[in-house]
Amino acid sequence: MTEIALAVENLSFAYGAKKALDALSFNVQSGECTILLGPNGAGKSTLFSLITRLYDARAGRIELCGFDLKKQSLQALARLGVVFQQTTLDPDLSVTQNLRYHAALHGIGRKAADKRIQEELERLAMFERRGEKVRQLNGGHKRRVEIARALLHKPSLLLLDEPTVGLDMPSRQAIVSHVHDLVKQQNLAVLWATHLIDEIAADDSLIVLHKGQVKASGKLSEILQTTGWADPGQVFQKLTQGPQA
Numbered sequence: 001m002t003e004i005a006l007a008v009e010n011l012s013f014a015y016g017a018k019k020a021l022d023a024l025s026f027n028v029q030s031g032e033c034t035i036l037l038g039p040n041g042a043g044k045s046t047l048f049s050l051i052t053r054l055y056d057a058r059a060g061r062i063e064l065c066g067f068d069l070k071k072q073s074l075q076a077l078a079r080l081g082v083v084f085q086q087t088t089l090d091p092d093l094s095v096t097q098n099l100r101y102h103a104a105l106h107g108i109g110r111k112a113a114d115k116r117i118q119e120e121l122e123r124l125a126m127f128e129r130r131g132e133k134v135r136q137l138n139g140g141h142k143r144r145v146e147i148a149r150a151l152l153h154k155p156s157l158l159l160l161d162e163p164t165v166g167l168d169m170p171s172r173q174a175i176v177s178h179v180h181d182l183v184k185q186q187n188l189a190v191l192w193a194t195h196l197i198d199e200i201a202a203d204d205s206l207i208v209l210h211k212g213q214v215k216a217s218g219k220l221s222e223i224l225q226t227t228g229w230a231d232p233g234q235v236f237q238k239l240t241q242g243p244q245a
């Protein structure tokens with residue numbers, strides 16, 4: 001069943017006089033991986049900071065699963081899982097210890113937490129590494145642990161902020177394929193910020209952000225059909241480069 005997991009309406013944000021987001025409106029649906037594509041400075045991190053409530057939006061509205069982020073923050077944020085650009089795992093704790101800590105923060109009891117930890121680590125093929133200290137893991141495996149952690153409280157929307165930066169090609173491909181499997185198996189909504197065109201799958205949705213504005217949004221296949229452009233690379237190039245971009 002498709003539902004709107006994230007609704008952004010007329011959202012604007014400025015750092016002093018510098019406008020970073022200019023009246024953004026878009027939806028992210030459950031069961032879909034939505035790629036937020038934008039060059040450096042497009043406003044991706046600012047948008048994520050507003051969705052996670054690191055910053056407060058003064059203009060516009062954000063809803064998570066129908067809950068207003070400002071007026072019903074607890075209910076809204078309970079539906080959200082986040083993987084930040086910089087790792088936030090404790091390197092001196094084991095994989096399981098890191099995940100138990102996070103589960104405790106969400107008020108999940110030990111027995112239920114251990115069950116959820118096993119489920120998520122198995123799904124990401126990391127269960128056999130559970131006893132290892134995080135500092136012993138390679139970058140790709142750390143990312144998988146972070147994704148498992150973000151899913152422990154069963155969120156409806158997973159935000160991924162450039163999760164493959166710095167990873168080698170096999171690790172990148174593994175993350176891309178794990179996340180797409182999750183979307184299908186769990187009916188999860190994913191919003192994935194990247195500027196790497198090759199991370200986009202044929203049935204993904206796309207939001208192209210440039211200079212704080214949404215230049216296109218919708219199913220990739222529909223954007224290609226409407227515009228007649230060949231692939232996401234051309235969509236990106238046409239909408240973010242050249243005189244009219």
Ligand SMILES: Nc1ncnc2c1ncn2[C@@H]1O[C@H](COP(=O)(O)OP(=O)(O)OP(=O)(O)O)[C@@H](O)[C@H]1O
Pocket residue numbers: 015018019020038039040041042043044045046047
């Ligand atoms: N703390 C800040 N103070 C002033 N301007 C800022 C601040 N943070 C970001 N900006 C500006 O806001 C705009 C959007 O930046 P943002 O970091 O959200 O973009 P981004 O798409 O995440 O870029 P990147 O891919 O480089 O991380 C840019 O013009 C940036 O220079």
